[in-house]
Amino acid sequence: MTCRIAGFLAAFVFLGPGQAVSFSGGQLQATLQDQARAYRLEGLRYQKENNLEQASACYQKAISLNPNFVEAYNDLGILYEANGRLEKAKDMYLRAIEVAPNYPSSYANMALLYEGQGDYINAVLYWIKRATLGGPGDPWADKAQKRLEGIASVYPEAYGKIEARYKANLQKEMLQASPAAAAAVYSDLDSDLYETDYSQSPVTLFEDELSQDQKSLDNRSRAITYLTRAKESYDKGEYVTALKEATVAEYLDSSNKEISSFIEQVRRTLLQ
Incomplete structure (x- = not known):
């Protein structure tokens, strides 16, 4: 489909053989940019009318x-x-960022898109950049800070995964982007939810003298118990408690897809 602009001539005008209107390099560039702006304004008009194809x-x-x-x-x-x-949306946002690395809107759009996909690691990266680009009174910079705080409270391990993946220390960037989120991630006082390194220690809290097979069965049973408690907490509106209980359930039975799906549901609720 071709976009048409009423009353706008998007071509060179020829007066006759050998009488073409001439433009200098700067004039031609300005003319093309004016035409581009006109097409964009027409696109915005069509978008408001919900004519997305045009x-x-x-x-x-x-x-x-x-x-x-x-x-x-x-x-x-x-x-x-x-x-x-x-x-395709990501490609366009990234192209905008490539063209203008300090253009803030595309960072926010990328962050929101990744959040919608449940990819909080990439969402954090783009929210950090958006928060640092905003000046005083910028509502989207404030929103970026709030989203970083929300992710830090619900999914703090995302920050550790980012550091491990990119071999980078985010603490300095986080302090600049959102001091409150940085405190939630890096302060020992505020990281009790995920401070235990379960990968380095067995589930000593639940260990008994059963055989390994019996322990496996018992852990799956305990996982269901914790999941049930988590759902009860969720129904009461106690979302942080629900997340803690569901996290224990997931460790006890990491193969249980219902548990991982429920954890994602709680995180999304907390981030709303």
Whole structure:
């Protein structure tokens, strides 16, 4: 589909043989940028009318005229995301970031997209960047800080996984982006939920003299007990308690998909 702009001539005007209107390099660039802006405005109008196909055509036309048109890439990403084409949306947001590394909107959009997919590790990375780009009174910088705090309280191990994956210490960046989130992640007083390194110690809290097979069966049974308690806490609105109980259940029986699914449900609730 071709995007059409009423009353806008998006071509060179020829007066006759050998009489083409001439432009200097700077004039031509300015003309193309003006055309691109006009196509984007038309795309926004179509988008408001929920004519997403025409809006997409206009944004793509704007980009073809101005390959560095960061807002158009971001707009197109939003359309792709609305249509469920998440990988295409990511491509457009990343292209916007490539064109303008300090353009804040695409970082927020990437963070929200990853949160929607349950990928809190990547969400944290983009929220950190969005928080640090905002100035005083920037509502989206404030939102980024709140999201970082929420993820830190619900999924603090995400930060450790980021550090392990990228061999980087996030503490300095976190202190700049959201001091409250940094305190939740790095303060011993606030990390009691996940401070035990279960990978280094057996489940001594629940150990008895049973054989290994019996222990395995017993742990699965205990996992169901903790999951039941977690669901009861959740129904009462005690979401943090529910998360703690479900986390114990998951350790006791890591193969139980119902437990892992329930933990994801609680995390999403806490992040709302």
